[in-house]
Amino acid sequence: MAKEDMWGKLGRIDPRILYVLLVIILIIPLIAPIGLPIPITSETRKIYDAVEKLPPGSVVVCAMDTSGAAWGENGPQAKAILRHLFQKPLKIVVVSFEADGPMLGQRALLEVPKGEKKYGVDYVNLGFVAGGETGRAAFGRDVQKLISKDFLGNPLEKLPIMEKVRNAEDFALFFTFTSLISAVEMYVRQLYAPYKTKVVAGIIGLGVPAVVPYYNAGQLFSILSGSLGAGEYELLSKMPGEGVRLSDALSLSTLLVVVLIVVGNAAFFGDKLRGKEEKR
Amino acid sequence: MLTAGRVASLGALVIMIIVYAWLLTRARKGKVPRIRKMAGFDAIEEAVGRATEMGKPVFFTPGVSGFDHADSPQTIAGLTVLRHLSKLTAKYKAPLIAAVSKATVLPVAEETVRQGYLEAGAPEAFKPSMIRYLSDEQFAWAGGCIGIMHREGVAANIMIGNFMGESLLLAEAGYQAGAIQVAGTANRSQIQFFVTVADYCLIGEEIFAAGAYLFQDPVQLAGLGAQDVAKWVAIGAIVGGIILKVLGMPVILDLLKM
Amino acid sequence: MSVLTRREIAVFMTAFAGIAVIADYFLKVPVLNTAVADLLRWGVILASFLLLWGTISMLRVHVEVVRKKTPNQWHYSTWLIFLMAVFVAVSLVGGLAGSQSRWMYDNIYVACSSTYYSVLGFYMISASYRAIRARTKEATLLLVVAVIIMLMNAPIGGAIWQGIPALGKWIVDVPNTGASRGYIIGLAIGAVILGIRTLIGRERGYLS
Numbered sequence: 001m002a003k004e005d006m007w008g009k010l011g012r013i014d015p016r017i018l019y020v021l022l023v024i025i026l027i028i029p030l031i032a033p034i035g036l037p038i039p040i041t042s043e044t045r046k047i048y049d050a051v052e053k054l055p056p057g058s059v060v061v062c063a064m065d066t067s068g069a070a071w072g073e074n075g076p077q078a079k080a081i082l083r084h085l086f087q088k089p090l091k092i093v094v095v096s097f098e099a100d101g102p103m104l105g106q107r108a109l110l111e112v113p114k115g116e117k118k119y120g121v122d123y124v125n126l127g128f129v130a131g132g133e134t135g136r137a138a139f140g141r142d143v144q145k146l147i148s149k150d151f152l153g154n155p156l157e158k159l160p161i162m163e164k165v166r167n168a169e170d171f172a173l174f175f176t177f178t179s180l181i182s183a184v185e186m187y188v189r190q191l192y193a194p195y196k197t198k199v200v201a202g203i204i205g206l207g208v209p210a211v212v213p214y215y216n217a218g219q220l221f222s223i224l225s226g227s228l229g230a231g232e233y234e235l236l237s238k239m240p241g242e243g244v245r246l247s248d249a250l251s252l253s254t255l256l257v258v259v260l261i262v263v264g265n266a267a268f269f270g271d272k273l274r275g276k277e278e279k280r
Numbered sequence: 281m282l283t284a285g286r287v288a289s290l291g292a293l294v295i296m297i298i299v300y301a302w303l304l305t306r307a308r309k310g311k312v313p314r315i316r317k318m319a320g321f322d323a324i325e326e327a328v329g330r331a332t333e334m335g336k337p338v339f340f341t342p343g344v345s346g347f348d349h350a351d352s353p354q355t356i357a358g359l360t361v362l363r364h365l366s367k368l369t370a371k372y373k374a375p376l377i378a379a380v381s382k383a384t385v386l387p388v389a390e391e392t393v394r395q396g397y398l399e400a401g402a403p404e405a406f407k408p409s410m411i412r413y414l415s416d417e418q419f420a421w422a423g424g425c426i427g428i429m430h431r432e433g434v435a436a437n438i439m440i441g442n443f444m445g446e447s448l449l450l451a452e453a454g455y456q457a458g459a460i461q462v463a464g465t466a467n468r469s470q471i472q473f474f475v476t477v478a479d480y481c482l483i484g485e486e487i488f489a490a491g492a493y494l495f496q497d498p499v500q501l502a503g504l505g506a507q508d509v510a511k512w513v514a515i516g517a518i519v520g521g522i523i524l525k526v527l528g529m530p531v532i533l534d535l536l537k538m
Numbered sequence: 539m540s541v542l543t544r545r546e547i548a549v550f551m552t553a554f555a556g557i558a559v560i561a562d563y564f565l566k567v568p569v570l571n572t573a574v575a576d577l578l579r580w581g582v583i584l585a586s587f588l589l590l591w592g593t594i595s596m597l598r599v600h601v602e603v604v605r606k607k608t609p610n611q612w613h614y615s616t617w618l619i620f621l622m623a624v625f626v627a628v629s630l631v632g633g634l635a636g637s638q639s640r641w642m643y644d645n646i647y648v649a650c651s652s653t654y655y656s657v658l659g660f661y662m663i664s665a666s667y668r669a670i671r672a673r674t675k676e677a678t679l680l681l682v683v684a685v686i687i688m689l690m691n692a693p694i695g696g697a698i699w700q701g702i703p704a705l706g707k708w709i710v711d712v713p714n715t716g717a718s719r720g721y722i723i724g725l726a727i728g729a730v731i732l733g734i735r736t737l738i739g740r741e742r743g744y745l746s
Contacts, residue, residue, distance in 0.1 A: 013667070015660075015663075015664040015667075015668075018660075018663045018664055018667060019660045019663065019664075021663075022659060022660060022663050036693040036694055036697055037693060037696075037697070038693045039693070039696050039703060067418070067651060068647055068648035068649075068650075068651030068652060069418065069419055069445065069651040069652055069654065069655035070445075070655070071648060071651075071652060072652055072655070072656075099589070102634070103634065103639075103640065103643045103644075104648075106635055106640070107640065107644060129582060130582055130585035130586040130588075130589055131578075131581050131582040131584075131585035131586075132349060132350060132585070133350055134578055134581035134582055134585065135581075135582045135585065137578050138575070138578040138579050138581070138582050141575050141578065142575065145575075145579065146579055146582065151634070151635060152633075152635050153633070179444070179445065180444070181467070181468060181469055182349075182350045182351060185350075186350065205691050206445075206469050207469050208691075208710070209468075209469075209687070209710050209714045209718070210468040210469045210718060212710050212711065212714065212715055212718070213715045213718045213719050213722060216711060216715050225691070226691070228691060228692065228693070247692070247693050248693075250691075250692045250693070251692040251693050251694035251697075252694070253659070254688050254689060254691070254692040254694060254695075255692075255694055256663070257662070257663060257666050257688060258685055258688060258689065260663065260666060260667040261666055261667065261670050261681065261684075261685060263667070264666075264667045264668065264670070264671060265670075265671055265672055265681070268671045268672070268673075269672075281565055281566055281567060282564060282565060282566070283563070283564055283565065283566050286563065286564050289564070290564045293560075293730065296727075296730055296731070296734070297734055300731060300734055346592075353728075353729065353732050356741075382592070383592050383595030383596050383599065384588075384592065384595070386595075386599070413596075413599050415596075416592060416596060417651075419650075419651055419654035419655060420654075422654070423654060445655060445658060446658075448658060448661050448662060448665060449657060449658055449661055451665075452661040452664065452665050453661075455665075455668075466725060468718065468721060472680075472684075473665070475680075476665060476669045476670060476680075477665055477669055484721055484724065484725065485724050485725055485728050488728050488732070499735065499740045500735075503731045503732070503735060506731055507724075507727050507728055507731050510727045510730075510731075511723070511724060511727060514723050514727070
C-alpha cells in the first residue's frame with residue numbers, strides 16, 4: 001500500500017508546490033550567485049568579431065522589434081550590443097517596427113554608457129515605423145523619404161548622422177532584437193534578399209531553432225540566443241551585466257524542469273509497473 | 281528588364297499560377313482532389329457534442345493577430361473554422377464564446393458567427409455577445425481568455441490561428457478547466473506546446489486546409505492540389521539537385537540562381 | 539449601396555497593389571520601381587492611421603460596455619479608459635521621450651507585461667511535469683530531445699556533461715533545420731497560393 005501511495009503522490013504533485021519551488025529556485029542565484037562558466041558559442045563570437053572589425057564611421061542599425069513582455073531577454077541583448085557599439089567609432093541608428101520598440105529603444109540608450117558620443121552626430125533614435133513588413137521594405141529602400149523626424153521630434157535633415165544613412169546598402173550591420181520569428185523572416189526577405197544586408201537576429205531563446213535554418217543557409221549573418229547570448233556577449237566585450245547575472249537563474253530553473261520531467265516519468269512508469277504486478 | 285537572381289522565382293510563380301488555374305477549372309467541373317482525414321477538424325464536432333452534454337460553453341479564439349500582420353492568413357483560417365463551429369453550436373444548441381484580440385477582427389468574427397447560425401437555420405439564436413473583444417495587448421487578451429475559461433468552466437477549447445508566447449498559457453488554462461482541446465497554429469515556435477498539451481493538434485499548414493476540408497470549397501481544394509504539385513516539384517528539385525551536384529553537374533543549382 | 543463601399547472596389551485595389559508590388563520585385567523598370575516605392579510609403583501612412591483607427595474602435599467598444607454597465611466588465615473598461623486618457627495626456631504634455639511618460643511606461647506597462655509573460659514559466663513547469671511523459675516512442679523522443687535542448691540552452695548543460703552542447707547543436711543544425719526547411723517551403727507555397735487567390739478575388743476573408 002505504501003508503494004502505491006508513493007508512485008501516486010509522485011505523479012500527482014499539486015502544481016502550486018511546483019510554482020513555489022520555482023520561485024525559490026529563481027531567488028537563490030540572485031542572493032548567492034553560483035558563477036557557472038558560460039561557454040561562448042561561435043555565433044556570438046562571430047558577431048563580436050564583426051563589430052570589432054567594422055571600419056570607423058560604419059552605420060549599424062539596431063531595430064527594437066521587441067515588447068515589454070520580451071524585454072527580459074531582448075533587453076540584456078540590446079544593452080550588451082549597444083555597450084560594445086558605443087565603444088567603437090561607429091554611427092548607431094535605433095529604429096522600431098513594433099509599437100513598443102521606440103520606448104524600449106530609448107530606455108536602452110539611456111541605460112548604456114555612451115562616452116563622448118553625441119546624439120544626432122554619433123547615434124539617433126528614429127522612433128516607430130508602422131506597417132510591419134511594408135514599413136521594413138520602405139525603410140530598406142529609402143530611410144530619408146520614409147521618416148521626417150526622429151523619436152525626439154528633430155527633423156532628420158538637421159541631424160549630421162543622417163547624411164550617412166540613406167538605404168539598406170549603407171548598413172554595415174543590422175541587428176534586430178525581437179521575440180518574433182516573423183520579424184526575422186521579414187528582414188531576410190526585405191533586407192538580405194534584395195541588398196544582402198548582414199542581419200543579426202537577437203531573438204529570445206525559444207525562437208532560436210526556428211531561425212537557425214536561415215543562419216545555416218547564410219541568409220542571417222548570426223544569431224544571439226536569448227539572455228544567455230547576452231551573457232556570452234557581455235563576457236566577450238568584458239562588460240558583464242544582466243545577461244551574466246541571469247545565467248545562473250536560467251541554469252537552476254532548467255535543472256528544476258528536467259528533474260520534474262524525470263520525477264513525472266518515474267511516477268508514470270511506477271504506476272505502470274504496479275498495474276502489471278496487480279494483474280499477476 | 282528582369283532583376284538578376286529572380287528569374288527562377290518568376291518562372292516558378294508563373295508555373296504555379298498555370299497549374300492552379302488548370303486545377304481550378306477541373307474543380308469547377310467537379311473533379312476535386314481528395315483530402316486525407318484530419319483528426320483535428322473531425323474532433324471539433326466531438327468537442328461541441330461534449331459541451332452540449334455537459335451544458336457548458338465552447339470557447340474559441342482565432343489567435344492574437346489581425347488582418348494587418350504577416351500572419352493574417354492564420355487568422356483567416358481561424359475564422360473559417362469559426363464559421364463551421366458556429367454551425368455546429370447552432371445545431372447542437374451549445375453556448376459559444378469567441379474571444380478576439382483585435383478590433384478589426386471583431387466585426388468579421390461577428391458576421392462569421394451570424395452567417396454560421398443562419399446557415400444552420402437558427403438565426404434567432406445568434407447573439408452579438410457571443411463574440412468578445414478582449415484587448416489588443418497580447419497578454420491582456422490571454423489573461424482575459426484564461427479568465428473566461430476558468431469562470432465559465434468551458435467544456436471545449438478550440439484555438440486555431442496565430443499564437444505566440446501565450447499559447448502555453450491558454451492550453452494549460454484549458455486543461456486546468458477540464459476542457460477538451462483542439463489547437464492549431466502555423467507558428468513554428470509554439471506548435472510544440474499545443475502538441476504536448478492539447479488533445480488534438482493541427483500542425484502548421486493543416487490549419488490552412490480548413491476551408492477545403494470543412495466546406496469542400498472547390499477553389500480551396502484546387503489550391504491544395506496546386507500546393508501538392510508545387511511541393512512535389514520542390515522535392516524533385518532538391519533530390520535531383522543534390523544528386524546532380526554530387527555527380528559534378530550543378531545544373532539545377534545554377535538554374536535556381538538565375 | 540454606395541459605389542465606394544462595394545466589395546469589388548476593395549478587391550480591385552488589393553489586386554492592383556499586389557500585382558504592382560510583385561511586378562516590382564521581378565522587373566527593373568524605373569517608373570514601376572519608383573511608383574512602388576511610393577506605394578510602400580503610402581502603406582506605412584495607412585498603417586499608422588490603422589493604429590489610430592484601432593484605438594478608436596477599441597475605445598468605442600469599451601465606452602459601450604461602460605454605457606450599458608455590462609456586469610463584471612464595466613469596471614475594467616472604466617479603468618482602461620481612465621488609464622488610456624492619463625497616458626495620452628502625459629505623453630502629449632511631456633512628450634513620449636519625457637521622463638513622466640517613460641516612468642509610466644516602464645513602471646506600469648513593462649512591469650505588467652513582463653509579469654504576465656513570466657506566468658508562462660510557471661505554466662511551463664506544470665505542463666512539463668504533467669505532459670512530457672514517455673507514453674509512446676514519439677513522446678519518448680520528444681522528451682529526450684527536449685531535455686537535451688533545454689540543457690544546451692543553459693550553462694549547466696555543459697557542466698553536467700561536455701557532450702550536451704555539441705549534441706544539442708547537432709539536433710538543432712541537422713534534424714531541426716531539415717524539418718524546418720520543409721515546413722518553411724510548404725508554408726511559402728501555401729502563402730503563394732493564398733496570394734494568388736487573394737489577387738484574383740477568390741479569398742475575401744479579410745473583408746468584413
